[in-house]
Amino acid sequence: MIILWPMTLLLAQATFTGNLACRKCHPAIYAKYQSTPMARSSGVVAGDVVAGSFQHPASGFQFSVDQQGLVAGRKLTHYVGSGAAGRSYFYGLGGFLFQAPVTWYAQKGRWDMSPGYEQDRDPAWNRAVTPNCLFCHASQVRPIYGTENGYADPPFLQDGVGCERCHGAGSEHVQGKAKMVNPAKLDPTRRDSVCSQCHLAGEARVEKSGKSLGAYRAGDLLSDFVSYFVLTGGSGGGVKATGYVERFAASRCKQASGDKLWCATCHDPHSVPEAQQRVAYFREKCLACHQQAHKNTAERDCMSCHMPRAQAADGGHGVLTDHAILKKPTGAALHSESSWKLKAFLGEESPRETGIAYAEVGVRTGNRNQQDEAIRLLSRCKLDAEVAVRLGDLLQRQGKTREAEALYQAAIRLQPPGPLVALVNLGVIHGSRAEYEEAIRWWRAAIERNPGQREAMVNLIPALRALGRAEEAARVEESLRRFAAQPPAKKR
Ligand code: HEC
Ligand code: HEC
Ligand code: HEC
Ligand code: HEC
Ligand code: HEC
Ligand code: HEC
Ligand code: HEC
Known part of the structure; x- marks a missing residue:
C-alpha cells in the first residue's frame, strides 16, 4: 500500500525587519523612542568610552580604560546598559563573547569591578556572555547553536530593545499586508x-x-x-532590577484596580519624561485614581514617599524605584516569614x-x-535533557556518580550536543576514576563550545601531564593565560 502525504500549507511567518523600517510611516514615535534607555540598552563600542582607571584592592591590579575601550590588553567591543545606571562591556575572542570584569558605574561616575568580581584575587576575563544576558538588552541576537557563547558576526542585528519586541515581527506590516500587535489592545x-x-x-x-x-x-x-x-515567604526584601513585576503585583493599587492598571498606565513605552517634568508627570498618573489624596501642596511629589528609590539587591544594578507603592515605605521585604x-x-x-x-x-x-x-x-x-542534567548534578553533589553519569549521558542523547555542564562533569567523573583519555575527550568537547571554560581547562592540564603529554598541557596553560586578569607578557 502506498501512503500518500498531503502537502501542508506553509503560512507565511513574518520576520524581524528592524526599527529603521518603521521610521518612514511612524516618524514621531521613531524619533522619540531613540532617546529612551530601552532603545539605547546595548550597542557597539565606537571610540566613545569614558576613559578612567582604578585600583582593585583584592587583586592589587590597576585597571585603565581608554576612550577606544582598550583595557588590560583587551579591546572592549560591545556594551550592555544605556548608562543611566551603568554599563557592562563585552569583548570578542575568536567568535566567542566574554564579559569584562570592569564596569562603568554612572551614578558614581567611575569605573570599578563588575558585580561578583569585587573579592576576586584573580579576576579572569572568561565569564561567558550567554544569549540569556542579551535577550533583555539587545534584539535579533544570533547565537550559534550548540555553543555557550559563540555568535555570528555581528552578534545582534539591532541595538537595544527593538520596536518589534513589543509589537511582533513586522516584515508583513511594513508592506501594508498585516497589522502589528498593539499591546494595549491585547x-x-x-x-x-x-x-x-x-x-x-x-x-x-x-x-x-x-x-x-x-x-x-x-x-x-x-x-x-x-x-x-x-x-x-517573599523574596527576602530588596528591590531588584528585574523584580518590578513582582513588587508591583503586591501593591494595593494593582490588587484593588486589577487588570486596568498596568505598566503603561504610568509609563509611556516610547519616551521617558524630562528630568524637570518627572514629578508632575507621575503625580498626574496617581491623581487619575487618587483625586482625594493629600490636599497639602507639600505632598506633591508622590514618588518621594510612596515609591522611594533603594539600592538594588541584585548588585551593580544601581538605585531602583520600589514598585510596591506602600503607604509607609520601609524598602524592606513585603513578607518577613522566611x-x-x-x-x-x-x-x-x-x-x-x-x-x-x-x-x-x-x-x-x-x-x-x-x-x-x-x-x-x-x-x-519524564526525562528530558534539562531534567536529566539537573538531577545528575544534584546526585553528583551527593556522591552518587554512577546515577549522575547515566543522567548526563541521557541528557546528551536526548538533546545533542547536550548541556555544557554534562560534558564538564562527565570529564570529572572519568577523571576521578583515573580514566584520563575519556575525561580529556569530554573536557576538550566542552572547550570547543566555550574556549573560556575554566573548569575544563584547569582539569585538563594535570590529566594531560598524567599521560605524559606535557606539550599539550603547556598549550592549554597558554590558553588559560589568555583569560588572566592582566594580559599575558608579549612574546619576544
Ligand atoms: C508603509 C507604512 C508603514 C510602515 C513602514 C510601518 N507602519 Fe505601522 N502602521 C501603518 C499604518 C497605515 C497603520 C494603521 C493601520 C494598521 O493598524 O495597520 C499602522 C499601525 C501600527 C500600529 C498600531 C496597531 C494597532 O492596532 O493599534 C503599530 C503598533 C505599528 N503600526 C507598528 C509599526 C512598527 C513597529 C513598524 C516597523 C517594524 C511599522 N509599524 C512600520 C503604516 C506603517
Ligand atoms: C526586550 C526586553 C524589554 C521589553 C520587552 C521591555 N523592556 Fe523595559 N527595559 C528593558 C531594559 C533592558 C531596560 C534598561 C535599559 C537600560 O537602561 O539599559 C528597560 C527599561 C525600562 C524603563 C526605564 C526607563 C528609564 O527611565 O530608565 C521603563 C519605564 C520600562 N523599561 C518600561 C517597559 C514597559 C512599560 C514595557 C512593556 C510595554 C517594557 N519596558 C518592555 C527591557 C525591556
Ligand atoms: C530578564 C531580563 C534581564 C536580563 C537577563 C539581564 N538584564 Fe540587565 N537589566 C534588565 C532591566 C529590566 C534593567 C533596567 C532596570 C532599571 O532601569 O532599573 C537592566 C539594567 C542593566 C544595567 C544598567 C543599565 C542602566 O540603566 O544604565 C546593566 C549594566 C545591565 N542590566 C547589565 C546586564 C548584563 C551584563 C546582563 C547579562 C549578564 C543582564 N543585564 C541581564 C533586564 C535584564
Ligand atoms: C517597550 C515596548 C514598546 C516598544 C519598544 C515600542 N512600542 Fe510602540 N507601543 C507600545 C505600547 C504598550 C503601545 C500602546 C500604548 C497605549 O495605547 O497605551 C504602543 C503603541 C504604538 C503605536 C500605536 C499607537 C500610537 O501611539 O500611534 C505605534 C504606531 C507604535 N507603538 C509604534 C512603535 C514604533 C515604531 C516603535 C519603535 C520605534 C515602538 N512602537 C516601540 C509598546 C512599545
Ligand atoms: C488605576 C488607578 C490607580 C493608580 C493610577 C494609582 N493607584 Fe494607588 N491605589 C489604587 C487603588 C484602587 C487603591 C486601593 C484603595 C483602597 O484600598 O481603598 C490604591 C492604594 C494606594 C495606596 C495605599 C496603599 C496601602 O498600603 O494601603 C497608596 C499609598 C497609593 N495607592 C499611592 C499611589 C501613588 C503614589 C500612585 C502614583 C504613583 C498611585 N497610587 C497610582 C489605584 C490606583
Ligand atoms: C503607578 C505608576 C507606575 C506603574 C503602574 C509602574 N511604574 Fe514603573 N515607575 C513609576 C515611577 C514613579 C518611577 C520612578 C520614575 C523616576 O524616578 O523618574 C518608575 C520607574 C520605573 C523604572 C526605571 C528604573 C527605576 O527603578 O527608577 C522601570 C524600569 C520601571 N518603572 C518599570 C515598570 C514596569 C515593568 C512596570 C509594570 C510591571 C511599572 N514600572 C509600573 C511608576 C509606575
Ligand atoms: C511626605 C510624604 C508623602 C507624600 C509626598 C505623599 N504621601 Fe501619600 N501618604 C503618606 C503617608 C505617611 C500616608 C499614610 C497616612 C496614614 O496612614 O494616615 C499616605 C497615604 C496615602 C494614601 C492612602 C490614603 C488612605 O486614606 O489610606 C494614598 C492613596 C496616597 N497617600 C497617595 C498619595 C499621592 C497621590 C501623592 C502625591 C500627590 C502622595 N500620596 C504624596 C505620605 C506621603
Whole structure:
C-alpha cells in the first residue's frame, strides 16, 4: 500500500525587519523612542568610552580604560546598559563573547569591578556572555547553536530593545499586508506578558519542555514558554532590577484596580519624561485614581514617599524605584516569614517546572531542603535533557556518580550536543576514576563550545601531564593565560 502525504500549507511567518523600517510611516514615535534607555540598552563600542582607571584592592591590579575601550590588553567591543545606571562591556575572542570584569558605574561616575568580581584575587576575563544576558538588552541576537557563547558576526542585528519586541515581527506590516500587535489592545495576560518577558525574573525562570524564551513574540502568552518561581515567604526584601513585576503585583493599587492598571498606565513605552517634568508627570498618573489624596501642596511629589528609590539587591544594578507603592515605605521585604519553599508566580507548577526551579535556587543558595525537594520532584518526571542534567548534578553533589553519569549521558542523547555542564562533569567523573583519555575527550568537547571554560581547562592540564603529554598541557596553560586578569607578557 502506498501512503500518500498531503502537502501542508506553509503560512507565511513574518520576520524581524528592524526599527529603521518603521521610521518612514511612524516618524514621531521613531524619533522619540531613540532617546529612551530601552532603545539605547546595548550597542557597539565606537571610540566613545569614558576613559578612567582604578585600583582593585583584592587583586592589587590597576585597571585603565581608554576612550577606544582598550583595557588590560583587551579591546572592549560591545556594551550592555544605556548608562543611566551603568554599563557592562563585552569583548570578542575568536567568535566567542566574554564579559569584562570592569564596569562603568554612572551614578558614581567611575569605573570599578563588575558585580561578583569585587573579592576576586584573580579576576579572569572568561565569564561567558550567554544569549540569556542579551535577550533583555539587545534584539535579533544570533547565537550559534550548540555553543555557550559563540555568535555570528555581528552578534545582534539591532541595538537595544527593538520596536518589534513589543509589537511582533513586522516584515508583513511594513508592506501594508498585516497589522502589528498593539499591546494595549491585547487581553490583559498577553498584554502584561510583553513587559514581563524582560522585567520579570523571579527567583528562578524555567523554560517549558521543548520551549525557548527566545521564540516568544509579542502577542503570545509568556506562560506558554516559561514559568517563574518566587519564595512563598517573599523574596527576602530588596528591590531588584528585574523584580518590578513582582513588587508591583503586591501593591494595593494593582490588587484593588486589577487588570486596568498596568505598566503603561504610568509609563509611556516610547519616551521617558524630562528630568524637570518627572514629578508632575507621575503625580498626574496617581491623581487619575487618587483625586482625594493629600490636599497639602507639600505632598506633591508622590514618588518621594510612596515609591522611594533603594539600592538594588541584585548588585551593580544601581538605585531602583520600589514598585510596591506602600503607604509607609520601609524598602524592606513585603513578607518577613522566611521560607525555603517556592511557588509559581506565573506559569505552571508541575513537578518538572517546580523541580527545576528548586534545583536552580537550591544549588545557588546551597539550601539542602531545596535540593532534596528538587530530587524528589525530578525523579518522578519524564526525562528530558534539562531534567536529566539537573538531577545528575544534584546526585553528583551527593556522591552518587554512577546515577549522575547515566543522567548526563541521557541528557546528551536526548538533546545533542547536550548541556555544557554534562560534558564538564562527565570529564570529572572519568577523571576521578583515573580514566584520563575519556575525561580529556569530554573536557576538550566542552572547550570547543566555550574556549573560556575554566573548569575544563584547569582539569585538563594535570590529566594531560598524567599521560605524559606535557606539550599539550603547556598549550592549554597558554590558553588559560589568555583569560588572566592582566594580559599575558608579549612574546619576544
Ligand atoms: C508603509 C507604512 C508603514 C510602515 C513602514 C510601518 N507602519 Fe505601522 N502602521 C501603518 C499604518 C497605515 C497603520 C494603521 C493601520 C494598521 O493598524 O495597520 C499602522 C499601525 C501600527 C500600529 C498600531 C496597531 C494597532 O492596532 O493599534 C503599530 C503598533 C505599528 N503600526 C507598528 C509599526 C512598527 C513597529 C513598524 C516597523 C517594524 C511599522 N509599524 C512600520 C503604516 C506603517
Ligand atoms: C526586550 C526586553 C524589554 C521589553 C520587552 C521591555 N523592556 Fe523595559 N527595559 C528593558 C531594559 C533592558 C531596560 C534598561 C535599559 C537600560 O537602561 O539599559 C528597560 C527599561 C525600562 C524603563 C526605564 C526607563 C528609564 O527611565 O530608565 C521603563 C519605564 C520600562 N523599561 C518600561 C517597559 C514597559 C512599560 C514595557 C512593556 C510595554 C517594557 N519596558 C518592555 C527591557 C525591556
Ligand atoms: C530578564 C531580563 C534581564 C536580563 C537577563 C539581564 N538584564 Fe540587565 N537589566 C534588565 C532591566 C529590566 C534593567 C533596567 C532596570 C532599571 O532601569 O532599573 C537592566 C539594567 C542593566 C544595567 C544598567 C543599565 C542602566 O540603566 O544604565 C546593566 C549594566 C545591565 N542590566 C547589565 C546586564 C548584563 C551584563 C546582563 C547579562 C549578564 C543582564 N543585564 C541581564 C533586564 C535584564
Ligand atoms: C517597550 C515596548 C514598546 C516598544 C519598544 C515600542 N512600542 Fe510602540 N507601543 C507600545 C505600547 C504598550 C503601545 C500602546 C500604548 C497605549 O495605547 O497605551 C504602543 C503603541 C504604538 C503605536 C500605536 C499607537 C500610537 O501611539 O500611534 C505605534 C504606531 C507604535 N507603538 C509604534 C512603535 C514604533 C515604531 C516603535 C519603535 C520605534 C515602538 N512602537 C516601540 C509598546 C512599545
Ligand atoms: C488605576 C488607578 C490607580 C493608580 C493610577 C494609582 N493607584 Fe494607588 N491605589 C489604587 C487603588 C484602587 C487603591 C486601593 C484603595 C483602597 O484600598 O481603598 C490604591 C492604594 C494606594 C495606596 C495605599 C496603599 C496601602 O498600603 O494601603 C497608596 C499609598 C497609593 N495607592 C499611592 C499611589 C501613588 C503614589 C500612585 C502614583 C504613583 C498611585 N497610587 C497610582 C489605584 C490606583
Ligand atoms: C503607578 C505608576 C507606575 C506603574 C503602574 C509602574 N511604574 Fe514603573 N515607575 C513609576 C515611577 C514613579 C518611577 C520612578 C520614575 C523616576 O524616578 O523618574 C518608575 C520607574 C520605573 C523604572 C526605571 C528604573 C527605576 O527603578 O527608577 C522601570 C524600569 C520601571 N518603572 C518599570 C515598570 C514596569 C515593568 C512596570 C509594570 C510591571 C511599572 N514600572 C509600573 C511608576 C509606575
Ligand atoms: C511626605 C510624604 C508623602 C507624600 C509626598 C505623599 N504621601 Fe501619600 N501618604 C503618606 C503617608 C505617611 C500616608 C499614610 C497616612 C496614614 O496612614 O494616615 C499616605 C497615604 C496615602 C494614601 C492612602 C490614603 C488612605 O486614606 O489610606 C494614598 C492613596 C496616597 N497617600 C497617595 C498619595 C499621592 C497621590 C501623592 C502625591 C500627590 C502622595 N500620596 C504624596 C505620605 C506621603
